[in-house]
Amino acid sequence: MAHALELACGHRPLTYPGSSRTADPTRAIPDLAATVRAVVSGDQAAFARLYADYVRMIHAILLGRVPHRDVDDLVQEVFITAYTRIRELRNAAAFGGWLATIARNRATDYRRQAREPVELPAELPGGDAIESETLAVLDIVRKLPDAYRETLLMRLVEGMTGDEIAARTGLTPGSVRVNLHRGMKMLREQLGVEPAQP
């Protein structure tokens, strides 16, 4: 049966034969509704599967809104909130969008509770030139419109493909493609770089 992760290294390739659940990060949850139902009934292993599949999307959403140093903590808070409130989710197929909304609301609360709520605090690089450049680019991405910002961070930070972004967010692949294209165009403009010629 077909594999889902094959690492041909010039040596004997290792495959995961016959698997529908593998380490392939682009895979979709085979039965999201059943997984959500299992979580509702208290199945923590089922929730761990959801966590594994959606954690990068949530990380990207929060990274676009709160200081880098606090993102990991807030990711965990978002999932704890989702776990305790999952009975409120009426349509299991909307899990990704529902979870994303929790993340956006949590980021809003975070900023509201911050002492200087008007602007996102500037990131403070540790002195490393690459880190400084990374955080400078991140600040520029954060100024893009929400849809472009989130989609670009999922692609450029989290390494998600367009199909995977669509599957997790609930957006259509066409919308994701447009967000990526337009977001990248705006980012290039902000960075002052010309698109590469084909």
Added chain:
Amino acid sequence: MNDDYLWNRSGPPDPDIHRLEQLLGRLRSVPPLPHLPEADAERPRRRGYGVLLATAAIVLVVAGTCRTMRAPAAWEVASVAGQPRIGSATLARRGRIAVGETLVTDSASQARINVSTIGEVTVDPDTRVRLVATRQGHHQLALERGTLHAVITAPPGQFIVSTRSATATDLGCAYTLHVDEDGTGLLSVTAGWVALTFNGRESLVPAGASSRTHPTLGPGTPWYADADEQFQDAVYELDFGSDAARRAGALHTVLERAEAGHAVTLWHLIRRVDAADRDALVDALADQVAMPAGVTREAVLKLDAAALDQWWNALGLGEAGWWRKFAAPMPGPQQ
């Protein structure tokens, strides 16, 4: 702009996008699954039963706690496809696997095991897995061949899978482990972390990374999924190759292709190359993650454990001491 590359990295890489991936990819992080609270139970609405229900709840909690603390000596197994076997008995739908028993799937069967009260393991076709031990705080499988997918919600260090080429200790979350008949293996971590140990060799594998295992040499160096094939080949050669010329070429490839985000790979390789080659790896790692104050180049080149651990701590993947606290002692080959 190369939209195919932007979409799914297919086609020729767009240099600007590739550069942004390298730069922003440094911000990637997968925090471990948090400890989950009890989900809200549906509350009774009739006051008259309050005392009775409270009493019943206490009894259930005590009973549940005792049950959890004892941890059943056999685990529930469900057939997902086909007819898996436990020992010589065919599993029709549900059954139990006891310590010492082996679950076997053929090319058409698949099974799911409830790992005591701490998670689940999906067993793929053509797999043999044995339950080695289960007790409070310690649950162990032996994967003799094939593939399993583990999702564990227990605190780190409680779930262990041994193979002929490594012992995988779960440090919280989800991974896939495959092992061939000859003991050659591959671990891919999807969330959390896994520590691989064997014959005094250890690999600390974070989410998004994979590591091969060798039946006599043990765990290889982890690499992230976005590393290209040549980089992976070179890491394999440095881990398990013996030809000096090929190893020299492999080192050159690694140094040439090491990008931001490959610090985990470089850190592991420092211990695994010849002394003469360490300088170059130390330089490459220092380009990505500065050597912390108090760590000297001399100490790193001498493979001083404390110095290497301090540098690991600077990678932002958790404290080395934390990893080792939970990692299983380094065993020899599985009997």
